[in-house]
Amino acid sequence: MCGMTDRNEGGKKERKTGPNNQKVPGRPLTGPVNSTVNFYCVYCNELFVDPPSEPWIRCWECKQWAHEGETDYEGIGNFVCDDCR
Secondary structure, three states, X not given: OOOEEEEOOOOOEEEEOOHHHOOEOOEOOOXXXXXXXXXXXXXXXXXXXXXXXXXXXXXXOOOOEEEHHHOOOOOOOOOOOHHHO
16 A cells, blocks of 8 residues: 655655644644545645555645655655745
8 A cells, every 4th residue: 555755854754644644743643534624636636535546745835735756856855846946
């Protein structure tokens, strides 16, 4: 099963099962697992479904989600989407 990828402040990868299960150091989860909030890719506007068929990544600035494969993120530092650059 594919997970979601994000970087913590130290630059290490964290695996996630979905936007609602985001692990933030020193903070509780952002919402319940069965939340009615929908997440869409900022590049193709595709709806996130659980389990995801491919890795998703969260923008460090706007906190929106995207398919990792649609970004130019190379795995170094924090991901920032095109809209926030």
